[in-house]
Amino acid sequence: MSKISFYVIVVLLIAIGVGTAWTRHTHTGEAFLPGTQRVVWQVEARVHFTATGDPVKVSLALPDATQRFSLFNERATSPGYGFAIVEKNHQPRGEWTKGSAQGPQTLYYKAEFVAQPRRAGKPLTLHPFAVEPVDWPEPAATAARQLLDAAREKSSDPASLIREIVKLLHAAPANQDAALLLDQGIDKAHLVARLLNQADVPARVLMGLYLEDARRRQSLSPMVEVYTPQEMIVVNPDTGEQGLPDNLLLWNEDDAGILDVTGGHHSSVKFSMIQRLVPARQIAQAQDSLFNILGVHILPIESQSMFKMLFLLPIGALVVVFMRLIVGIKTSGTFMPVLIALAFLETSLIPGLISFVLIVAFGLVLRNYLSYLNLLMVARISTLIVLVITIIAAMSLIDYKLGLSTGITVTFFPMIIIAWTIERMSILWEEEGPKEVLVQGSGSLLVAVLAYGLMTFKPLMHLSFNFPELNTVVIALMLLMGQYTGYRLSELYRFRELFKDSGHAD
Amino acid sequence: MLISPRKLAAAGILGMNSRNHDFIGRYNQRHLYPLVDNKLKTKRLAEKYGIATPKxxxxxxxxxxxxxxxxxxxxxxxxxxxxxxxxxxxxxxxxxxxxxxxxxxxxxxxxxxxxxxxxxxxxxxxxxxxxxxxxxxxxxDVVQCAPWLAAYSYEGVPDIRVIVFKGYPVLAMVRLATHASDGKANLHQGAVGVGIDIATGCALKAVQQSRRIQIHPDNDIDLHALQIQDWTHLLEIAAGCAEMTGLGYLGADLVIDREHGPELLELNARPGLAIQIANGIGLVPRLRHIEALDTVHQDAAARVAYVQKAFAADMALAG
Known part of the structure; x- marks a missing residue:
């Protein structure tokens, strides 16, 4: 394989891993760092009315959770009422129904919303609509015409026209035409919308809720929605400010009415809201995204915790690759350090280290005795496994009697690996002497401790479990190191003799 | 105390990663490994090619x-x-x-x-x-080492390690057992390694446990006086092992028997790097030299003759 295609693969692997992780991060809000929290708005709509004893049907416009906010969860509480969410003109509505009711009734709709990160340049996706014909009685018709003429004079496009209209309506001293129109008994939002329609600019009123922490008994605020061939413009009719405010939760888009009650009167709806913090993970996982398929959190908790461990292994393996190929540390058994590190995860570091060294040291003594018995190897190692288990059991017991708490978790040490380690070390001792045992033993422990350090590093744990696709990056790093043909760090020391006294060689 | 990688590279020292990747991985085909990893197969093969081995x-x-x-x-x-x-x-x-x-x-x-x-x-x-x-x-049978060579060793048979690349011997050393190595000729067990000049068969340098020495630690013999007899013949046997096994990069371990002369002890598809310390010579320039050859000599004797001439200039390095 040529060098170029190799690097292409490496770059591709990194791009796939990082790209998928990034897309998932932006789509589901899955956080890159552990403990990230997101603001969730809890909004409660309280519908109140007096029932007349007839069949009751209450229809409440529900928020449009497709713009700046996304719905995290919703529910309706209303004892004795049937509740359903229906869609009318692209608008969700909640419908409560009951055979008959008498007296004051209170219905609740509760929903939680998460603010979506604002994406630059992302247009609002409202539904287009046409100009509505406007019909004014005189003298309002003349006033409207004159006001529009004045506004048109100073404007060049819909956006500036809106600005001018709002400006004229708020002019001080009051513009006569404006004052007359404001006296017609329609609110400012509808007035702006009508004027725009008259100027052949499609406009209508939509309702939104300003989210402010710990507010109660709030009403919806009307906004003017203007449809131009290029874009949707949302205008605050009081200030003329254009654009959707960050804290405005759109409630309903068309003029159908927020609340519609049959079988009751004196109906009203009030809103309260409160803000709370929720772990980003919880929100990300609640979302119905295609990318969530990649997360392991759809599995049962039991398998999840297994994967939590499993996904840490690549980090350990990466440490081994680095320590062996780049640093050049000798370990006994290539991946034994990773297994030791996994065991440390269960026991925590210091107790784990102490028990590991104790078990191996004790095992070496017993192994030394076994060698006098002249056993066949398989039998010897099997005996060793049983002995290791006995040692661990004994240590746990002593531990327990002494009132320390590490005892139980020690049992998670991979016994067979330990038995093999003892066997290998013992042979190493016989063939190469205690020095080599010390070198390889401490090398293994060093790599294990390093792997443990990385495997318990919170951000890495979080990434490995929540973004398993980043494993492609791990593979890419391994591939890169597998191609490293430079000197190992240990070789810079190993070959020192070549330079020490060979003055003439230089 | 670390040597800078640049200095190592300038001296042409072959590192472990480069050895595995650029030479063993590239020139040694996996399916040939059993021929050298199994001493019984090596022995049978050597018999077929008329290369002597211990009985x-x-x-x-x-x-x-x-x-x-x-x-x-x-x-x-x-x-x-x-x-x-x-x-x-x-x-x-x-x-x-x-x-x-x-x-x-x-x-x-x-x-x-x-x-x-x-x-x-x-x-x-x-x-x-x-x-x-x-x-x-x-x-x-235990090899009865030729007395002129046995004199340099202590409690064990010295063997001669030759690195053969694409059939060309590139670096050689004699490994002498010491008391510390328990009669074994293994460098990492404490045996003495004496670099041998490819051209002449004369000792270049001696090391024990990566440390430069001049006198054998057990029997006080001046190691620099060592010269291998019948050197060219020995190199030819080593060079022949390349054809025998098909391995491009191998280490041939030979002994010199008192009666039978040079015998092949074993072959190694992953020969160690310590031979560079024993010689005070880096492997890389020689390996690259062989790699750059346009035509490979078919005959083992011709290859030995070639390297004995081509690498003779390196004598200057040894001082």
Missing amino acids: LRFVLHHQYEVKRTARLLAQRESFVVKPAKGSGGKGILVIVGRNGDRFVKGSGVEVTLHDVERHMSNIIAGLHSLGGNPDSILIE
């Missing part, structure tokens, strides 16, 4: 053969027990003599027949083999 007495494949063979061994003065698939000299037991019922190891330590049996059981079970797979045992 094979017994081959054991099964545990039940151990007792029977041990009884036969009880009548022998000296023998060597080797695992067929042992690596790095592991599991080799050299018995050089008898003391009544007891066997005397190369180092002078005495062991019982029981110990020998246990050793053989371990080999059969795969204790010394790569990956712990069940293994076979070779029992050979």
Whole structure:
């Protein structure tokens, strides 16, 4: 394989891993760092009315959770009422129904919303609509015409026209035409919308809720929605400010009415809201995204915790690759350090280290005795496994009697690996002497401790479990190191003799 | 105290990663490894190619053969027990003599027949083999080293390691057993390595445990006086191993028997890098030199003649 295609693969692997992780991060809000929290708005709509004893049907416009906010969860509480969410003109509505009711009734709709990160340049996706014909009685018709003429004079496009209209309506001293129109008994939002329609600019009123922490008994605020061939413009009719405010939760888009009650009167709806913090993970996982398929959190908790461990292994393996190929540390058994590190995860570091060294040291003594018995190897190692288990059991017991708490978790040490380690070390001792045992033993422990350090590093744990696709990056790093043909760090020391006294060689 | 990588590279030192990637990975085909990893196969192959090896007495494949063979061994003065698939000299037991019922190891330590049996059981079970797979045992005659060379060693047979690249010997050293190495000629066990000039067969430098020495630590002989006799012939045997195995990068371990002359002890598809320290010469320039050759000499003798001329200039390095 040529060098170029190799690097292409490496770059591709990194791009796939990082790209998928990034897309998932932006789509589901899955956080890159552990403990990230997101603001969730809890909004409660309280519908109140007096029932007349007839069949009751209450229809409440529900928020449009497709713009700046996304719905995290919703529910309706209303004892004795049937509740359903229906869609009318692209608008969700909640419908409560009951055979008959008498007296004051209170219905609740509760929903939680998460603010979506604002994406630059992302247009609002409202539904287009046409100009509505406007019909004014005189003298309002003349006033409207004159006001529009004045506004048109100073404007060049819909956006500036809106600005001018709002400006004229708020002019001080009051513009006569404006004052007359404001006296017609329609609110400012509808007035702006009508004027725009008259100027052949499609406009209508939509309702939104300003989210402010710990507010109660709030009403919806009307906004003017203007449809131009290029874009949707949302205008605050009081200030003329254009654009959707960050804290405005759109409630309903068309003029159908927020609340519609049959079988009751004196109906009203009030809103309260409160803000709370929720772990980003919880929100990300609640979302119905295609990318969530990649997360392991759809599995049962039991398998999840297994994967939590499993996904840490690549980090350990990466440490081994680095320590062996780049640093050049000798370990006994290539991946034994990773297994030791996994065991440390269960026991925590210091107790784990102490028990590991104790078990191996004790095992070496017993192994030394076994060698006098002249056993066949398989039998010897099997005996060793049983002995290791006995040692661990004994240590746990002593531990327990002494009132320390590490005892139980020690049992998670991979016994067979330990038995093999003892066997290998013992042979190493016989063939190469205690020095080599010390070198390889401490090398293994060093790599294990390093792997443990990385495997318990919170951000890495979080990434490995929540973004398993980043494993492609791990593979890419391994591939890169597998191609490293430079000197190992240990070789810079190993070959020192070549330079020490060979003055003439230089 | 670390040497800068640039300095190492300038000296042409071959590193472990580069050896594995650029030479072993590139020139040694995986399917050929068993030929050298299994000493029995190497031996059979060498026989076919007319390369002398130490005389094979017994081959054991099964545990039940151990007792029977041990009884036969009880009548022998000296023998060597080797695992067929042992690596790095592991599991080799050299018995050089008898003391009544007891066997005397190369180092002078005495062991019982029981110990020998246990050793053989371990080999059969795969204790010394790569990956712990069940293994076979070779029992050979002890090499009677030529006295002129034996004089340099202590309690053990010296062997000559030649690195052969694409059939060309590129670097060589003699490994001398010491008391510390328990009669074994393995550098990492404390044997002395003496770099040998490819052109002349003369000693260049000597190291023990990566440290420069001039006198053998046990018998006070000046190692720099060492010169291998019949050097060209020995190199030709080593060079021939390339054709025999098909391996592009290999280490050939040879001994010189008092009666039979040079014999092939074993081959290694992953020869170590310490030979560079023993020679004070980096492998890289020589390997690149061979790699750059347009035409490869077909004949082992021609290849040896070529390197003896091409690498003679390196004498200057040795001072």
